[in-house]
Amino acid sequence: MPANELSGLQFDHRFVRELPGDAISDNYRRQVRNACYSRVAPTPVTCPRIIGWSWELAATLGLDQQARNSDETAQILSGNLVPDFLQPFAMRYGGHQFGNWAGQLGDGRAIILGETVTTGGNRWMLQLKGAGPTPYSRTADGLAVLRSSVREFLCSEAMFHLGVPTTRALSLVTTGESVLRDMFYDGNPRHEPGAVVCRVAPSFTRFGNFQIHAALKETELLQKFVDYTIATDFPELGEPAPESRKEWFHQVCQRTAEMITHWMRVGFVHGVMNTDNMSILGLTIDYGPYGWLEDYDTNWTPNTTDANGRRYCFGRQPSIALWNLLQLANALMPVFSDPAPLQEGLDLYTSHFNKQCLTMMKQKIGLTSAASEQSEQLVDALPGVLQAAEADMTLFYRQLAEFPTVSLPAAADPALQEIPAGIRSALYRPEQLTDDATGKLLTWLRDYRSEIQKTGIPDAERRTAMNQVNPLYVLRNYLAQLAIDRAEQGDSSLIEELLAVLRNPYDEQPGKAHFAEKRPDWARHKAGCSMLSCSS
Ligand code: AMP
Ligand code: MG
Secondary structure (H helix, E strand, C coil): CCECCHHHCCECCHHHHHCCECCCCCCCCCCCCCCCEEECCCCCCCCCEEEEECHHHHHHHCECHHHHHCHHHHHHHHCCCCCCCCCCEEECCEEEECCEEEEECCCCCEEEEEEEECCCCCEEEEEEECECCCCCCCCCCCECEHHHHHHHHHHHHHHHHHCCCECEEEEEEEEEEEEEECCCCCCCCEEEEEEEEEEEECCCCEHHHHHHHHHCCCHHHHHHHHHHHHHHHCHHHCCCCHHHHHHHHHHHHHHHHHHHHHHHHHCEECCCCCHHHEECCCCECCCCCCEECCECCCCCCCEHHHCCCCCCCHHHHHHHHHHHHHHHHHHHCCCCCCCHHHHHHHHHHHHHHHHHHHHHHHHHCCCCCCCCHHHHHHHHHHHHHHHHHCEEHHHHHHHHHHCCCCCCCCCCCCCCCCCCHHHHCCECCHHHCCHHHHHHHHHHHHHHHHHHHHHCCCHHHHHHHHHCCCCCCCCCHHHHHHHHHHHHCCCCHHHHHHHHHHCCCCCCCCCCHHHHCCCCHHHCCCECCCEECCCC
């Protein structure tokens, strides 16, 4: 029977039971030693109100339809109420930020309420983000504003429905508190509405959890944490032993490769791929200044803090993930007497990613069966074509699925002298296309058409297959911003509407065409739409 309140779920607090915690229980900022976490209570708020709710995640956890409306739910998911069945704590971790070792970071504004186990035996951690300071808050306040919480809530669920491995979001609660933020870092802070998101994942362990123990030479604890992770997050690998530890690292590398392949498939740019934002389970984690590619540009990053270096731009994500895995491997050295399995894992990442990425790109253009050199050339040439033509990443592939090849009537421009109208509609400035860009696109389309004709895949079949990997609806940056603007006025209906559309991102939905349009001109350089700061 599904439960109508969180108190009806089963809880089993394995992390705090099996791993050593901080000896100090007071909540003040400090450097913690020889511990994996600190117990900490969330800070109460004045007026919690649930404005976003993921029904399917609630059902997955074993909650029924009533749970959203219960006052107990809002109290718990805002941090106001911590019943005895919960054991809140903040994780200790470190990390490399923008390539430099940053020392202790930790859950500065995230508090894990505990671990629930479903009737099917699946383990889920519930975590409040923005629920007040912890020992890891450093100089910050432990809070989150509505705009970043709307973005995290919507994107977590959107990614899940796109089939991208991700942490989930159960709820979005406004707190009734105001939070001071200097959004542009220009000395003009303003009060913004506060909010708390309840994030959900099998575990929130990051590369940085291992790194902190390695950096502080807590070798015994490092070993214990590795074995705990294998037993809890990778139980299929069997008892912790040299063989399963090796297999574990290889798994982490492969899962990371899969996650990055998905990001490249849907046009997602994480924005802050620091090692503390890399999940050991290969889940997309920490939705901060992320963004979605609109006009195709491999150098694009949504993060204003990274505007100069572009370390975390779209095109660099695969190599940054490898760099992050290398930092993890370095941290794991004391546990692996022989470095060879670690090197093997890194090599596996590269080979796995390259293979998967090629398969994925072929799927995106509907050329799965063909193993020909020609189809690989088409894949290789496409990014340059898209970039030169300023094509919308999402709409281009949907229009390509409509591009007639086999069934082309003989009379209809067999030489393909002009860009077909559908494809043209996916370009940002078609009237300003240079001859060079037009030429590149036409050549590519001609080559593509002849390759499809060679394979003999019927157009209808190709369209169906392509539309299963190329989404029509993604959480475009400006759409999230529209939902935020409304929510800040007290109207959360657009959050709900977007969530509903993004639930089926591959299916055309009647009356929802306006969510599948190119970014409008007004959003091209607007804050929150094209660029985001880390202030959240
Ligand atoms: P992020 O860049 O969001 O992944 O955060 C990096 C580190 O800063 C993590 O340790 C966060 O917990 C911490 N942090 C970010 N924002 C806040 C905040 N408002 N209050 C406390 N800690 C924060
Ligand atoms: Mg983080």
